[in-house]
Amino acid sequence: MKDFRGLEISVGDCVGFICIEGYDINIIKDRIRSIENRRACFENSSTSTLAMEGRFNKIVKIEDRKAPKNAATDAVGQPVSLGDKVVFKGKVVLGTSCRGFVNGGEVTKITQSYIYTRDPETGTETKRKSSNVVVVEFSGNEPVVFLQKKLSSKEAFLAKHDNSKPYGWVCYSVTVCPPMVHTNVLSVGMTKEEAEANAVKKYGESIHCATANEMCPIYYEMVTEAAYIKLKTAKTLKRFSSDESDGVEVLCYDED
Numbered sequence: 001m002k003d004f005r006g007l008e009i010s011v012g013d014c015v016g017f018i019c020i021e022g023y024d025i026n027i028i029k030d031r032i033r034s035i036e037n038r039r040a041c042f043e044n045s046s047t048s049t050l051a052m053e054g055r056f057n058k059i060v061k062i063e064d065r066k067a068p069k070n071a072a073t074d075a076v077g078q079p080v081s082l083g084d085k086v087v088f089k090g091k092v093v094l095g096t097s098c099r100g101f102v103n104g105g106e107v108t109k110i111t112q113s114y115i116y117t118r119d120p121e122t123g124t125e126t127k128r129k130s131s132n133v134v135v136v137e138f139s140g141n142e143p144v145v146f147l148q149k150k151l152s153s154k155e156a157f158l159a160k161h162d163n164s165k166p167y168g169w170v171c172y173s174v175t176v177c178p179p180m181v182h183t184n185v186l187s188v189g190m191t192k193e194e195a196e197a198n199a200v201k202k203y204g205e206s207i208h209c210a211t212a213n214e215m216c217p218i219y220y221e222m223v224t225e226a227a228y229i230k231l232k233t234a235k236t237l238k239r240f241s242s243d244e245s246d247g248v249e250v251l252c253y254d255e256d
Contacts, residue, residue, distance in 0.1 A: 002051075003059045004087065005136060007061045014029065015029070025089075026075075028045065028076065056100075060101055065078045071146075072146065074134050079135075080130070081138065081143050082109075085106055085107075085139075086106075088104045105120065107139075114128065163227065164245055165246075166222040167227075168188055169194070169195040169223065170228075170237075171189070171195040171220055172185050172218070172219055172237060173186060173218050175216045185231055185235055185237060192220050199218075222251065223240075227240055
């Protein structure tokens, strides 16, 4: 049987495995305990995975490498270096399903939370959280080591949450009192419709009446994951700024 990349795997091999347990979809490091009837089982995980057409799409064969202190690491704790070849965790569907790994590229930049890659064939550049990346071929370069420093509350928060791509929606009202303009956060939701429904649940159907909309127009805007979390408790939009992600306007978390 073969892994996602087409490498032969057998009992005892160290692998990266996309482990799906309920709503948790993580990449873990484990060893193959058995392979029977197209099913692979692991030494330390109670879950298993099936092969499709002789290939395990949720498994990649890896080396059991330890990272130096403070070194950048991938999802399974391997050190990451410039020039390494990596694979990504595939798209998560409906929060509970993932078909397996997808091809990544060569590492071109490494930060505390993200790994940037370039596809050598297409030239496409991609940014992924390190928790969604697995190194499959090492370049031989020294791993990137970060200096220890105390992060500010904002830096620590942004290290855990994406602040660049669309994630959810915010519903807000705008009150014009010349020369002042006030923005008031009404609600957030994973979709525009959910944000609207949450606003109605909290403030009533009156937010849609013509008189109210003349005085306080209602607007909707896409937000990043970091902004979405902060907006759950925010009252205004003063801590947020607009940016563009792949041609889409998105609201980002901006201030402490």
